[in-house]
Amino acid sequence: xxxxxxxxxxxNCFNLNQEAFLETQTVLQELILPGxxxxxxxxxxxxxxxxxxxxxxxxxxxxSRPFIRVRVCAxxxxxxxxxxVDIHVNxxxxxxxxxxxxxxSHRHRFWAAHNDSHLFIMDCRFPLNKDNAPSLAELxxxxxxxxxxxxxxxxQREVDEHHEYSKFKWGVRILxxxxxxxxxxxxxxxxxxxxxxxxxxxxxxxxxW
Numbered sequence: 001x002x003x004x005x006x007x008x009x010x011x012n013c014f015n016l017n018q019e020a021f022l023e024t025q026t027v028l029q030e031l032i033l034p035g036x037x038x039x040x041x042x043x044x045x046x047x048x049x050x051x052x053x054x055x056x057x058x059x060x061x062x063x064s065r066p067f068i069r070v071r072v073c074a075x076x077x078x079x080x081x082x083x084x085v086d087i088h089v090n091x092x093x094x095x096x097x098x099x100x101x102x103x104x105s106h107r108h109r110f111w112a113a114h115n116d117s118h119l120f121i122m123d124c125r126f127p128l129n130k131d132n133a134p135s136l137a138e139l140x141x142x143x144x145x146x147x148x149x150x151x152x153x154x155x156q157r158e159v160d161e162h163h164e165y166s167k168f169k170w171g172v173r174i175l176x177x178x179x180x181x182x183x184x185x186x187x188x189x190x191x192x193x194x195x196x197x198x199x200x201x202x203x204x205x206x207x208x209w
Contacts, residue, residue: 006029006030007029007030007031007032007110007111008028008030008031008032009031009032009112010031010032010033010034011032011033011034011112011114011116011118012034012114013033013034014034016033018033018035018039018041018119019039019040019041022039022041022071022121023041027123028071028121028122028123029122029123030108030110030120030121030122031119031120031121031122032110032112032118032119032120032121033118033119033121034116034117034118034119035075035117035118035119036075036117037075037169038073038075038119038169038170038171039073039119039171041173042071042073042171042172042173043171043172043173043174044056044171044172044173045169045170045171045172046169046170046171047167047168047169047170048148048167048168048170049167051147051148051149051150052147052148052170053145053146053147053148054145054146054147054172055094055143055144055145055146056143056144056145056146056172056174057142057143058093058141058142058143058144058174059176062128062174062176063128063141065128066127066128067125067126067127067128068091068125068126068128068144068174069123069124069125069126069174069175070089070091070123070124070126070144070146070172070173070174070175071121071122071123071124071172071173071175072087072089072121072122072123072124072146072148072170072171072172073119073120073121073170073171073172074087074119074120074121074148074150074168074169074170075117075118075119075120075168075169075170076117076118076120076150076168077115077116077117078110078112078114078115078116078117078118084109084110084111084152085109085110085111085112085120085150085151085152086107086108086109086150086151086152087107087108087109087110087120087122087148087149087150088105088106088107088147088148088149088150088151089105089106089107089108089122089124089146089147089148090103090104090105090146090147090148090149091103091104091105091124091126091144091145091146091147092104092144092145093128093141093143093144093145094141094142094143094144094145095140095141095142095143096140096142097140099140099141101141104126104127106122106124106125106126108120108122123175144174146172148170150168
């Protein structure tokens with residue numbers, strides 16, 4: 001089933017209960033919210049340069065699944081850019097004995113209408129077990145390494161140390177359900193309620209491609 005890439009832009013929704021909204025959304029392919037801090041919803045947090053990583057322990061129950069879903073939030077001071085902001089999320093698995101899996105990658109491009117600090121949130125899905133391949137449990141993988149890389153060029157050039165994106169805060173939450181992209185984009189009633197909360201400012205925008 002084809003699911004379009006939908007970007008929800010609630011950058012002006014200052015009355016929104018962000019924690020409750022994130023908890024209720026099964027799938028958030030791309031979301032923009034206002035803010036300067038990573039919400040507590042994201043259980044693993046760090047701050048770093050334009051390319052930094054988080055190492056997160058994996059529960060054994062994850063290793064039998066066909067994929068792992070992670071929700072990532074990057075806090076960036078957005079400056080108008082014709083090419084938007086590109087956020088690359090890379091994933092690889094690490095084992096007890098030091099073995100490392102191949103790397104998997106997602107790229108998300110965001111646009112925001114205003115120059116301000118925003119939360120750029122995205123869901124990523126990475127394969128865990130392939131056909132005819134040893135399972136991750138057999139390979140003793142017990143950690144996942146998530147790397148975030150930010151750029152603002154059409155040519156994917158990484159930002160330098162003096163750029164506004166060179167240092168930023170970000171966080172990750174591993175989604176512990178069995179949902180997939182086919183589950184849809186969360187509860188439409190919740191999205192309608194969000195628009196109600198935004199009526200005092202500018203209503204949320206939805207971009208589909």
